[in-house]
Amino acid sequence: xxxxxxxxxxxxxxxxxxxxxxxxxxxxxxxxxxxxxxxxxxxxxxxxxxxxxxxxxxxxxxxxxxxxxxxxx
Amino acid sequence: xxxxxxxxxxxxxxxxxxxxxxxxxxxxxxxxxxxxxxxxxxxxxxxxxxxxxxxxxxxxxxxxxxxxxxxxxxxxxxxxxxxxxxxxxxxxxxxxxxxxxxxxxxxxxxxxxxxxxxxxxxxxxxxxxxxxxxxxxxxxxxxxxxxxxxxxxxxxxxxxxxxxxxxxxxxxxxxxxxxxxxxxxxxxxxxxxxxxxxxxxxxxxxxxxxxxxxxxxxxxxxxxxxxxxxxxxxxxxxxxxxxxxxxxxxxxxxxxxxxxxxxxxx
Numbered sequence: 001x002x003x004x005x006x007x008x009x010x011x012x013x014x015x016x017x018x019x020x021x022x023x024x025x026x027x028x029x030x031x032x033x034x035x036x037x038x039x040x041x042x043x044x045x046x047x048x049x050x051x052x053x054x055x056x057x058x059x060x061x062x063x064x065x066x067x068x069x070x071x072x073x
Numbered sequence: 074x075x076x077x078x079x080x081x082x083x084x085x086x087x088x089x090x091x092x093x094x095x096x097x098x099x100x101x102x103x104x105x106x107x108x109x110x111x112x113x114x115x116x117x118x119x120x121x122x123x124x125x126x127x128x129x130x131x132x133x134x135x136x137x138x139x140x141x142x143x144x145x146x147x148x149x150x151x152x153x154x155x156x157x158x159x160x161x162x163x164x165x166x167x168x169x170x171x172x173x174x175x176x177x178x179x180x181x182x183x184x185x186x187x188x189x190x191x192x193x194x195x196x197x198x199x200x201x202x203x204x205x206x207x208x209x210x211x212x213x214x215x216x217x218x219x220x221x222x223x224x225x226x227x228x229x230x231x232x233x234x235x236x237x238x239x240x241x242x243x244x245x246x247x248x249x250x251x252x253x254x255x256x257x258x259x260x261x262x263x264x265x266x267x268x269x270x271x272x273x274x275x276x277x278x279x280x281x282x283x284x285x286x287x288x289x290x291x292x293x294x295x296x297x298x299x300x301x302x303x304x305x306x307x308x309x310x311x312x313x314x315x316x317x318x319x320x321x322x323x324x325x326x327x328x329x330x331x332x333x334x335x336x337x338x339x
Contacts, residue, residue: 008082015085019076022095050091 004033005043006064013039014046017069021052024071029055032067040065080172084126097286098126104285107131107194109182109210111158113270114200114224116148118278123166123173125282130166131194133178134158145267182206184329187213196281197221200274204251205332211236211244213329215320220284222277222292227258229266229301231273234292234311235280241294246314246321251332266301273299 003020005013017032024030034043044054047069055068076084076098087093087101104127108115111134122130138146138153138161146158153161159177166175182190182201191197191213199210199221207223214221218238225232236243276297283289298307319326 011089012082012085015081015088018088019081019095023075 001028002031002033005039006033006035010038010042014043017043017047017067018050021047021050021069021071026071026073028071030069030071032069033060034065034067036063036065043067080126083170083172087125092288093286097288100286101126101282102128104196105129105131105194106196106198106281106285107133107191108198108200109133109206110200110202111146111148111162112136112142112200112202113145113226113265114274114277115162115198116146117271117274118198118200118281119162119166120148120169121275121278122281123170123175125278126170126172127281127285129174129176129194131176131178131190132159132162132166133180133182133190134162135179135181145265145270147271182209184209184331187329188217191217191219194219196284198274198277198281199223200270200277204257207244208248208251208332209329212319212326215243215245216327216329222280224270224273224277226265226269226273228262228264229269231269231299231301232296233273233276233280234296235284237284237291237293240291242311242313243317243320245319245326246317247296247311249318269299269301272301 001020001024003016005016020030034040044057044067047054051073053070053072055070058066060066084098087098088095106122106127108119111132119132136158138149138156138158140154142149143151148165149161157179159179163175163177178190187209197214197219199207201207214236220237223234223244234244280292283291294311296309296311315322318324
């Protein structure tokens with residue numbers, strides 16, 4: 001599953017990720033497209049605080065990042 | 074139920090909360106709450122529950138907006154004077170949140186209509202200004218096994234109580250029956266500081282949200298009192314009365330009934 005958060009600011013970025021994860025089954029992967037700066041700093045930590053697993057962060061050609069999250073719990 | 078981007082933004086501060094989250098917001102959107110009284114207590118309760126996205130909100134009141142209401146009944150505006158309070162309240166709620174369904178009940182609640190009025194709702198907020206209505210709503214909610222929040226205010230004091238079937242006392246366990254007419258404050262004693270219903274009505278809305286989402290501990294089994302002059306809250310533990318006329322072991326009240334209205338409005 002994929003979610004794009006690059007058109008909104010924190011904390012709406014995290015709300016989009018949280019809603020997307022809620023619709024998924026445990027063990028499924030979510031790829032969230034996120035901006036650098038505050039989202040890149042905060043979103044991986046927020047996902048982990050909610051009990052999910054951050055599998056990796058990769059940079060895209062346009063300067064955004066892909067945050068890979070495994071849904072836990 | 075999936076959220077639109079607008080809903081995600083509108084309810085973002087709820088969805089972020091671990092205690093509410095996606096599930097809690099969906100529960101709120103599916104919930105049905107009835108507010109009886111579009112006055113001082115009902116004003117903040119109705120505004121906050123509308124803003125919170127409680128999906129169906131009923132609001133019951135027989136009165137029209139009067140200039141003397143506006144010192145504390147913040148859901149109504151000067152331009153609303155002369156309008157039914159339920160119509161004025163609905164406009165204000167819809168303006169905050171067009172996402173929800175608001176049902177108006179223009180009229181007094183009475184023994185003849187209370188059962189059908191409360192039947193569709195999950196939780197009732199009692200924000201009335203007189204003892205006959207408070208006892209009627211208590212009895213009807215107990216008999217129909219509906220949870221409700223009682224709120225009361227006078228001068229610089231306020232109180233609230235949450236009733237959930239089987240989880241503690243009802244209003245009649247504590248107060249038994251309306252006070253005699255001469256014990257009720259006369260008109261000159263019946264002032265109320267404007268912020269008092271704002272505080273108590275907001276606490277009632279909070280109880281409704283906690284009930285709907287199943288979070289935290291409700292006020293069941295306690296009366297919360299607020300003394301504004303002393304700036305003090307007190308939570309008083311209270312027990313269900315086995316001999317309560319409506320929720321006791323051998324209830325004598327088995328159907329809602331009307332007391333005669335007395336005294337002047339607060």
